[in-house]
Amino acid sequence: MPNKNLKVLVGVVALVLIAGLAVFMKPPIGYNQGYQPTQPIPYDHSLHAGKLEIPCQYCHSNASYARHSSVPALNICMNCHNQVKTQSEHIKKLADHYNEGKSIQWQKVHLLPDFVHFNHQRHVRRGVACQTCHGPIETMKEVFQYSDLSMGWCVNCHRKPENNAPVSCSTCHY
Ligand code: HEC
Numbered sequence: 001m002p003n004k005n006l007k008v009l010v011g012v013v014a015l016v017l018i019a020g021l022a023v024f025m026k027p028p029i030g031y032n033q034g035y036q037p038t039q040p041i042p043y044d045h046s047l048h049a050g051k052l053e054i055p056c057q058y059c060h061s062n063a064s065y066a067r068h069s070s071v072p073a074l075n076i077c078m079n080c081h082n083q084v085k086t087q088s089e090h091i092k093k094l095a096d097h098y099n100e101g102k103s104i105q106w107q108k109v110h111l112l113p114d115f116v117h118f119n120h121q122r123h124v125r126r127g128v129a130c131q132t133c134h135g136p137i138e139t140m141k142e143v144f145q146y147s148d149l150s151m152g153w154c155v156n157c158h159r160k161p162e163n164n165a166p167v168s169c170s171t172c173h174y
């Protein structure tokens with residue numbers, strides 16, 4: 001009898017440990033919030049968008065007229081880096097890629113599932129600030145995913161009376 005109780009006890013302890021481990025090993029927060037991939041070149045938003053105050057849309061010009069807000073092509077960088085910091089190893093890499101007609105393989109930070117329809121233009125034209133969704137990018141040395149991008153996050157904002165935005169399923173799902 002005591003032997004059987006011991007087995008049950010060991011079983012329970014093992015279950016608790018496994019459950020604990022599962023919680024511990026899951027990505028810290030749901031939906032990749034906080035995701036911060038390492039980029040091939042240490043491009044710094046806190047320097048360019050913060051200190052130098054280059055407007056977001058100087059580089060992300062698509063945001064106000066397209067679904068995607070695209071990452072800038074290298075000719076935009078070379079507007080300045082033709083002259084600026086040309087001796088830096090990172091800028092040399094940038095210039096080499098540019099001269100060879102190659103692009104830099106930036107790692108995507110934000111990624112919605114394919115079955116969700118999102119559109120920058122609609123939001124940006126309505127005056128929703130980039131920072132409302134992306135956080136204080138102009139202070140980030142490396143970009144991370146600030147909002148959780150969950151369905152609840154989208155719908156809660158659409159539901160706010162002042163937004164008057166649609167919440168039917170087909171708004172966001174094909
Ligand atoms: C001088 C050009 C430049 C400016 C100005 C700039 N960005 Fe960027 N941005 C980039 C580049 C290059 C990347 C890709 C590398 C990275 O993620 O850091 C990027 C990435 C991003 C991403 C992540 C994209 C993804 O992969 O999901 C967001 C969001 C973003 N920028 C928002 C902003 C906002 C908001 C501002 C203004 C406060 C801004 N950027 C200003 C060049 C710029």
Ligand code: HEC
Pocket residue numbers: 056057060063064067068069070071110111112113118120123124128129130131132133134149
């Ligand atoms: C209403 C919320 C919202 C606003 C406002 C917003 N974004 Fe985004 N942004 C997102 C979401 C969601 C994604 C992921 C889209 C996807 O994976 O299809 C994203 C992705 C991006 C990307 C990666 C490329 C892409 O389109 O997938 C960049 C760059 C970016 N945003 C920049 C900006 C800039 C710059 C502004 C302001 C001019 C801005 N965003 C305003 C929610 C927003």
Ligand code: HEC
Pocket residue numbers: 041042043044047048052054059072074076077078079080081084085088089090091094
């Ligand atoms: C409006 C001008 C301007 C544009 C456009 C610009 N930069 Fe810069 N960048 C600068 C300045 C100024 C510095 C700081 C130079 C210094 O430290 O004295 C800098 C510094 C850098 C550095 C750090 C270099 C080092 O080794 O210290 C990197 C990397 C960089 N930029 C990448 C980029 C990329 C990638 C783009 C395009 C997405 C870009 N820059 C667009 C002006 C610009």
Ligand code: HEC
Pocket residue numbers: 112116117118119122123126128132133149150153154155157158163164165166171172
């Ligand atoms: C900060 C508030 C906010 C967040 C967060 C937000 N939206 Fe919106 N969204 C709006 C507003 C406001 C409009 C109405 C724009 C207009 O009137 O043109 C809108 C409009 C839209 C539209 C166009 C609707 C139409 O009439 O066809 C789509 C699609 C959309 N949002 C998808 C999304 C998705 C997907 C997410 C989450 C990934 C999201 N939105 C997150 C505020 C938000």
Ligand code: HEC
Pocket residue numbers: 112113116149150151152154155158166167168169170171172173
């Ligand atoms: C404003 C945008 C928006 C609206 C409206 C919306 N969704 Fe979603 N939905 C999303 C986003 C973003 C995701 C992906 C993130 C997630 O799973 O939370 C999603 C995910 C889902 C998923 C997959 C969940 C999962 O766990 O994989 C289902 C199912 C779904 N939505 C059904 C619906 C139905 C049914 C409606 C209407 C009652 C609806 N959605 C309305 C944005 C929206």
